[in-house]
Amino acid sequence: GPERGGAQHMSILVVGGAGFIGRRMIPILAAAGHDITCMDIDVATASAAFASLGGKVKVVRGDVTQFDDVIGAVQESRAERLINLSYFIGDLAPHVAFKLELQGMDNCFEAARRLGVRHTVFASSVAVSGQQSRFGERLVDESDERYGESQYAVNKIINEWQAHDYRRAYGMTITCIRPANVTGPDKKFGSIDHVNCMCQPARGKPVTFPYADTMRCVIHVEDMAEAMARVLLADKPRHTTYNSGGVTISLGELAVLVREVLPDADIRFEAATGGREKSGNFLIDNRRLVEEFGVQLKPLRQRVREVINDVRVAEGLPPVA
Missing domain, CATH: 3.40.50.720 (NAD(P)-binding Rossmann-like Domain)
Incomplete structure (x- = not known):
């Protein structure tokens, strides 16, 4: 061609x-x-x-x-x-x-x-x-x-x-x-706790998770x-x-990022600990992709704001500045 x-x-x-x-x-x-x-x-x-x-x-x-x-x-x-x-x-x-x-x-x-x-x-x-615990920290x-x-x-x-x-x-x-x-405003299947942690507060809805220390590697x-x-x-x-x-983060840490954008976000955890040892692989080496293909991930803080605003616009709510 x-x-x-x-x-x-x-x-x-x-x-x-x-x-x-x-x-x-x-x-x-x-x-x-x-x-x-x-x-x-x-x-x-x-x-x-x-x-x-x-x-x-x-x-x-x-x-x-x-x-x-x-x-x-x-x-x-x-x-x-x-x-x-x-x-x-x-x-x-x-x-x-x-x-x-x-x-x-x-x-x-x-x-x-x-x-x-x-x-x-x-x-x-x-x-x-499988589980991160198989590999240690x-x-x-x-x-x-x-x-x-x-x-x-x-x-x-x-x-x-x-x-x-x-x-x-x-x-x-x-x-x-x-x-x-993988995270985004319209994700419906697979790991969606990280999605709900952003999207439910964006809709003005409360959200509750079992553990604050459940770990994810979010992209x-x-x-x-x-x-x-x-x-x-x-x-x-x-x-x-x-x-x-991706970015390794606990749901508790993600909630902090959400509250930076939406101070009134109602995000609750039934327990502070107990999730980390049950979490799937969250410490991930992606050097191959970064070195060969020059992949650079946008900062998660920026992505959290984007996801929240994507949801708000879709719901007919004003975006957050």
């Missing part, structure tokens, strides 16, 4: 692009001049999300569990890049979870293989690591053991194996990104989308796996 700013225009297929992260990542890729196809089962949400981008994003209905849908979208888009973001955070019936999360991922990898997609990316999760990096036990975590661990298997068998370039606790969805876009656009990243990292 033609050169712009030293980067090729590429054809990119985003599977599950109408979701929480995809809605932020696709505009970044479109702004860089790439040709984007969003395949999602929810065409209405996708079409509404990308309407303002004019003809830069093509939305196609597809079900990631159906191989014909996936390979059809890869063929039609002539994709040089594929990223799979379709998943369900939480527990599904095992049969459904297998189809969506394991068969769906295999469909993406096999379609990419058959049609010669040059670089395939998928979202794993911090959840693969130290940063966890991409080479560490994985102890995740939930359906979601184990399926992500299996996805990482699937990627390894395709690399081993075919020499494909498949990159795994492990987002930490704003826009920072996550930017990091994913950078990795996806690379021809061949140096590593197969990248932690997103």
Whole structure:
């Protein structure tokens, strides 16, 4: 394709692009001049999300569990890049979870293989690591053991194996990104205590949590989308796996940041302590991503204010200066 700013225009297929992260990542890729196809089962949400981008994003209905849908979208888009973001955070019936999360991922990898997609990316999760207590009080990096036990975590661990298997068998370039606790005003699934800690007070509602010392590693969805876009656009990243990292913070500390913006926020904790030892991996080494891709996270204080104001505007309330 033609050169712009030293980067090729590429054809990119985003599977599950109408979701929480995809809605932020696709505009970044479109702004860089790439040709984007969003395949999602929810065409209405996708079409509404990308309407303002004019003809830069093509939305196609597809079900990631159906191989014909996936390979059809890869063929039609002539994709040089594929990223799979379709998943369900939480527990599904095992049969459904297998189809969506394991068969769906295999469909993406096999379609990419058959049609010669040059670089395939998928979202794993911090959840693969399991509890922080497994590692002690130290940063966890991409080479560490994985102890995740939930359906979601184990399926992500299996996805990482699937990627390894395709690399081993075919020499494909498949990159795994492990987002930490992604936050944003419209997050509905997965870890949402950190979301509720900001969003409920923004709506003028009280919120209560079991422990003030529950730990999270928080990354704003826009920072996550930017990091994913950078990795996806690379021809061949140096590593197969990248932690997103984020800001390590307790819910109690997050409440302090919220009260800086909303002094009257009613945020309560049933206990001061007891959460830290139950927390998932929250000390995360993201040097690979930072050093190779120059990813810089915006300060959490700024992001807290943005999330609060995004919620207030959506609710018809005046933003906080």
